[in-house]
Amino acid sequence: MASVDTSELGIVVVGTGMMGTDHLRRIPQSIAGARVVTVVDADSARAAAAVKLAPGARTAASLTEALSHGDVGGVLIATPGDSHHALVLEALEARIPVLCEKPLTTDAATSRLIVEAEVAAGQRLIQVGFMRRFDKQFLEVKNAIRDGGLGSALVGRFVHRLDVAPPRFTEADLIPEAVVHEFDTARWLFDDEIESVEVLKPRANAHATQQLAGPQLIVIRLAAGGIVVVDANMDSHYGYEVSGEITLEKGTVEFGRPSGVTYRRSGALTSDVTPDYRARFVDAYNAEIQAFVDGVRDGHLPGPSAWDGYVATVVVDAGVAAQQSGKVETVSLPDKPAFYAE
Numbered sequence: 001m002a003s004v005d006t007s008e009l010g011i012v013v014v015g016t017g018m019m020g021t022d023h024l025r026r027i028p029q030s031i032a033g034a035r036v037v038t039v040v041d042a043d044s045a046r047a048a049a050a051v052k053l054a055p056g057a058r059t060a061a062s063l064t065e066a067l068s069h070g071d072v073g074g075v076l077i078a079t080p081g082d083s084h085h086a087l088v089l090e091a092l093e094a095r096i097p098v099l100c101e102k103p104l105t106t107d108a109a110t111s112r113l114i115v116e117a118e119v120a121a122g123q124r125l126i127q128v129g130f131m132r133r134f135d136k137q138f139l140e141v142k143n144a145i146r147d148g149g150l151g152s153a154l155v156g157r158f159v160h161r162l163d164v165a166p167p168r169f170t171e172a173d174l175i176p177e178a179v180v181h182e183f184d185t186a187r188w189l190f191d192d193e194i195e196s197v198e199v200l201k202p203r204a205n206a207h208a209t210q211q212l213a214g215p216q217l218i219v220i221r222l223a224a225g226g227i228v229v230v231d232a233n234m235d236s237h238y239g240y241e242v243s244g245e246i247t248l249e250k251g252t253v254e255f256g257r258p259s260g261v262t263y264r265r266s267g268a269l270t271s272d273v274t275p276d277y278r279a280r281f282v283d284a285y286n287a288e289i290q291a292f293v294d295g296v297r298d299g300h301l302p303g304p305s306a307w308d309g310y311v312a313t314v315v316v317d318a319g320v321a322a323q324q325s326g327k328v329e330t331v332s333l334p335d336k337p338a339f340y341a342e
């Protein structure tokens with residue numbers, strides 16, 4: 001058995017694709033009080049390449065093998081959503097805290113099973129990777145709304161754009177993979193639950209990827225009457241943008257616009273747009289993982305809970321139904337367990 005360094009939280013990173021590799025790189029570079037002990041990927045060649053980013057770490061073929069080493073204080077899951085259910089339950093059974101990338105799972109029924117397992121364990125062990133809750137701009141917007149000086153939030157206009165849709169990205173991926181972030185953001189910023197979802201499809205973009213015809217508008221209605229409209233466009237052909245504006249009773253709050261150095265040249269006024277989520281949200285990912293590490297060490301996990309992950313998945317199910325039916329689809333939620341009261 002490997003020797004246990006109790007001064008640092010030993011983390012297993014499961015999944016070494018785009019997101020897992022990014023997290024693997026940040027833990028030694030930017031996270032205090034933690035080190036990667038084991039790197040797991042179903043593809044052993046990927047694990048072998050990725051482990052070089054984490055000095056002193058080993059590879060394992062499965063989470064089961066990683067947990068057998070006995071030096072694990074936390075699990076970071078960055079595999080595709082359809083593997084999250086089994087991996088999260090395995091970590092829960094071992095009573096090891098988990099930071100699970102969004103989505104918690106790919107359907108409400110399996111997310112509910114995770115919530116029930118965590119409640120039965122009697123201890124918060126799961127944080128879901130809705131990293132926008134750790135982004136400085138989003139936090140400022142949250143504080144501006146909570147402060148109350150501008151009155152209640154009435155309308156949100158959110159933008160979620162990629163430069164070009166990833167390979168194999170289809171219409172069916174838009175809501176579970178991308179808009180799930182806005183479902184969580186809308187609930188969190190408005191401090192309200194989503195009552196219904198509608199999906200509007202404008203004319204197709206002739207330059208979009210084959211499988212995704214173009215942008216879609218997602219209309220989110222909240223219980224207290226607020227409305228959020230998401231402009232979700234995976235083929236913007238200019239870069240990555242997550243931005244928006246909230247209309248309140250006495251003003252507005254705008255966030256996420258390109259910022260930094262502005263050039264005036266060749267008859268144009270320009271500033272840079274981030275190429276992807278890793279660049280735009282680097283500080284938020286750092287803060288999210290630091291909060292997880294600190295939370296595990298303090299015995300109090302912060303941030304988006306399994307309940308938040310479950311609710312987002314329920315709304316995703318309604319959103320996918322709305323995308324297919326063209327109708328307003330209602331969201332039906334059970335009562336929130338007292339276990340998740342803030």
Ligand SMILES: NC(=O)c1ccc[n+]([C@@H]2O[C@H](COP(=O)([O-])OP(=O)(O)OC[C@H]3O[C@@H](n4cnc5c(N)ncnc54)[C@H](O)[C@@H]3O)[C@@H](O)[C@H]2O)c1
Nearest residue numbers: 015016017018019020041042043078079080081083101102
């Ligand atoms: N928070 C964000 O902004 C954000 C951004 C992108 C992706 N994500 C999420 O991160 C997760 C990973 O996305 P990605 O783009 O890195 O995926 P990816 O396809 O690039 O990589 C996934 C990796 O997981 C491995 N894998 C698959 N099943 C496994 C299993 N059961 N056990 C071990 N390894 C397994 C694959 O071999 C692959 O290396 C997804 O849940 C995705 O939604 C979050």
